[in-house]
Amino acid sequence: MNLIFLGPPGAGKGTQAKITSEKYGIPQISTGDIFRKAVADQTELGKQAKAIMEKGELVPDNLTIELVKERLAKDDVKAGFILDGFPRTIEQAKALDNFAEIDAAINFEIDKEEIVRRLTGRRICSNCGAIYHITDFPPKVPGICDKCGGKLYQRDDDKPEAIEKRLAVYTKQTEPLITFYSSAGKLRNINSSINPETSEKQLIDIINSIKA
Numbered sequence: 308m309n310l311i312f313l314g315p316p317g318a319g320k321g322t323q324a325k326i327t328s329e330k331y332g333i334p335q336i337s338t339g340d341i342f343r344k345a346v347a348d349q350t351e352l353g354k355q356a357k358a359i360m361e362k363g364e365l366v367p368d369n370l371t372i373e374l375v376k377e378r379l380a381k382d383d384v385k386a387g388f389i390l391d392g393f394p395r396t397i398e399q400a401k402a403l404d405n406f407a408e409i410d411a412a413i414n415f416e417i418d419k420e421e422i423v424r425r426l427t428g429r430r431i432c433s434n435c436g437a438i439y440h441i442t443d444f445p446p447k448v449p450g451i452c453d454k455c456g457g458k459l460y461q462r463d464d465d466k467p468e469a470i471e472k473r474l475a476v477y478t479k480q481t482e483p484l485i486t487f488y489s490s491a492g493k494l495r496n497i498n499s500s501i502n503p504e505t506s507e508k509q510l511i512d513i514i515n516s517i518k519a
């Protein structure tokens with residue numbers, strides 16, 4: 308089962324990718340997480356990506372495509388994978404078609420006002436990557452992860468100016484993928500504006516229909 312999670316920033320792709328990954332035993336491949344780790348580890352890739360990400364722009368296609376191609380060559384994707392945040396340009400989508408067969412591109416639909424509210428309140432565990440929201444899904448102890456005790460942090464690109472830029476980049480460069488995957492007969496929409504349980508239920512229905 309090879310899935311793409313497509314949608315604007317803050318739509319809930321990462322939240323659902325973690326749940327789906329654990330439930331079905333297939334890896335979540337988040338290009339954003341991979342880039343953030345590279346930045347934290349100060350690798351060559353991280354040095355190239357840092358300023359681009361802080362501004363809310365996209366890392367160049369050639370770097371991103373190569374990274375995903377290498378990741379999908381590993382053994383753990385044999386039973387399937389979830390691409391969380393890739394592809395996000397038409398060029399990336401066309402490249403992906405050359406090295407992977409996709410079952411469905413799941414499009415997470417959500418209103419813009421809700422995106423801003425979700426992103427400004429998001430906090431992430433620096434150790435295990437668990438995702439919280441300061442009012443909707445707060446940790447039991449402020450600033451500390453319930454699951455592993457790690458310290459929570461706010462992403463550099465979850466500041467208002469970077470959020471605006473990310474939304475503009477999404478509209479210009481990523482939204483055309485909705486038509487791309489619809490034309491390929493692979494697009495499946497979910498309403499991601501209600502709550503995580505409702506998103507999860509819609510996803511399970513889609514996955515069951517793919518497996519049937």
Ligand code: AP5
Pocket residue numbers: 314315316317318319320321322323338339340342359360363364365366367371391392393394395399425426428429430438439440441443444464473499500501502503504506
């Ligand atoms: P990336 O990390 O992919 O960020 P993004 O696409 O902007 O999406 P987010 O991670 O912000 O949101 P999400 O949909 O995962 O939402 P989440 O589940 O966390 O990319 C970051 C950067 O890396 C890019 O800007 C770019 O620079 C670079 N990059 C990455 N991939 C690239 C590529 N392919 N090409 C080029 N550059 C690339 O949820 C958000 C909040 O909402 C949380 O607080 C959560 O608790 C809450 N929430 C989630 N679901 C719900 C729900 N259903 N109801 C209520 N609240 C919810």
Ligand code: MG
Pocket residue numbers: 320321322337339392
């Ligand atoms: Mg994410």
